[in-house]
Amino acid sequence: MPPFQTVIDQHQDEVYRLALSAVGPVxxxxxxxxxxxxxxxAYPTLRDASNLRGWLxxxxxxxxxxHHRARGRAPVPVxxxxxxxxxVAPPPTIEDAEIWAAVRDLPPKQSLAVAHRFVNDLAYxxxxxLMGCTEAAARRSVHEGLTRLKKEYVK
Amino acid sequence: xxxxESRLRRRDDVAxxxxxxxxxxxxxxxxxxxxxxxxxxxxxxxxKLMAAATDDGLVRLGFETERVETTLEELAxxxxxxxxxxxxxxxxxxxxxxxxxxxxxxAFDMPIDRQLIHGFHRLVLDAxxxxxxxxxxxxxxxxxxxxNPRASRAAGNALGSNPIPIVIPCxxxxxxxxxxxxxxxxxxxxxxxxxxxxxxL
Numbered sequence: 001m002p003p004f005q006t007v008i009d010q011h012q013d014e015v016y017r018l019a020l021s022a023v024g025p026v027x028x029x030x031x032x033x034x035x036x037x038x039x040x041x042a043y044p045t046l047r048d049a050s051n052l053r054g055w056l057x058x059x060x061x062x063x064x065x066x067h068h069r070a071r072g073r074a075p076v077p078v079x080x081x082x083x084x085x086x087x088v089a090p091p092p093t094i095e096d097a098e099i100w101a102a103v104r105d106l107p108p109k110q111s112l113a114v115a116h117r118f119v120n121d122l123a124y125x126x127x128x129x130l131m132g133c134t135e136a137a138a139r140r141s142v143h144e145g146l147t148r149l150k151k152e153y154v155k
Numbered sequence: 156x157x158x159x160e161s162r163l164r165r166r167d168d169v170a171x172x173x174x175x176x177x178x179x180x181x182x183x184x185x186x187x188x189x190x191x192x193x194x195x196x197x198x199x200x201x202x203k204l205m206a207a208a209t210d211d212g213l214v215r216l217g218f219e220t221e222r223v224e225t226t227l228e229e230l231a232x233x234x235x236x237x238x239x240x241x242x243x244x245x246x247x248x249x250x251x252x253x254x255x256x257x258x259x260x261x262a263f264d265m266p267i268d269r270q271l272i273h274g275f276h277r278l279v280l281d282a283x284x285x286x287x288x289x290x291x292x293x294x295x296x297x298x299x300x301x302x303n304p305r306a307s308r309a310a311g312n313a314l315g316s317n318p319i320p321i322v323i324p325c326x327x328x329x330x331x332x333x334x335x336x337x338x339x340x341x342x343x344x345x346x347x348x349x350x351x352x353x354x355x356l
Binding site for chain 2: 020
């Protein structure tokens with residue numbers, strides 16, 4: 001196995017972009033860090049170094065799903081609805097923060113599919129494999145997500 | 156008007172955010188005890204040095220003439236692939252090396268991990284560690300102290316493969332008759348270290 005630092009150097013941007021688009025600017029750091037921590041924990045037992053990028057993105061995908069699931073279950077504080085609805089201040093380092101927040105607010109399947117496709121340039125076949133669906137279903141999720149983004153976001 | 160697709164594809168502003176998040180990851184990984192080897196860079200009159208440490212101490216010090224990728228790959232193979240750059244964990248080592256190069260430190264006081272040194276090499280390098288600052292021994296003498304007076308050539312090999320030069324002072328071993336002998340990092344470096352310590356052969 002290559003030194004873990006080398007793996008991060010090569011793929012940290014991709015993992016971060018996926019986290020950013022899947023869970024939004026506020027939680028991206030945490031999702032990114034959870035992904036790398038899980039990867040580092042499992043790293044010594046990994047036997048095949050031929051697709052480390054795919055391995056990392058799979059973990060990131062799972063962490064993002066966990067995050068969406070937790071968010072779905074989290075109780076909504078009374079009188080705080082507007083704040084949950086886009087009143088969250090993005091970290092100042094991300095210039096185009098609203099777009100990431102908008103992608104995050106798509107239904108989880110669409111949000112992840114759009115992230116995989118446009119943020120990390122994955123092929124539909126690979127997106128399907130990551131999401132456990134067919135290539136056609138992956139294509140559909142991306143299309144639906146994008147249509148919704150354009151309709152609701154681009155004025 | 157920029158399309159949604161092209162805005163999603165923008166890369167530039169994300170790299171800085173990723174780097175900041177990666178720093179946080181290193182801290183968390185370290186706190187969780189997931190980092191088997193931390194490495195970092197030390198500026199020195201001999202050029203940049205790469206220092207790598209396990210929980211047991213300094214395990215490797217490399218000159219920039221060696222390819223750092225090769226050194227790290229070797230550590231990944233022989234020790235553990237859980238390697239992260241983490242200058243914070245190397246602070247003590249960096250400080251002491253700095254003091255040494257400024258001539259303010261004559262002995263190192265830091266834990267050393269000798270797991271890359273085996274067999275006779277271990278005996279030779281243990282004997283080498285006992286040579287005081289500003290002093291030199293010959294290959295012959297070091298072989299003798301390692302328990303085999305006829306193994307001065309093997310002693311030379313052990314010194315040549317010293318994974319922790321400077322701290323284990325293999326530069327203090329010279330040829331009988333006061334020739335400089337050899338040095339893994341290049342003879343100019345050996346000369347510079349001896350000059351620093353005020354040795355004239």
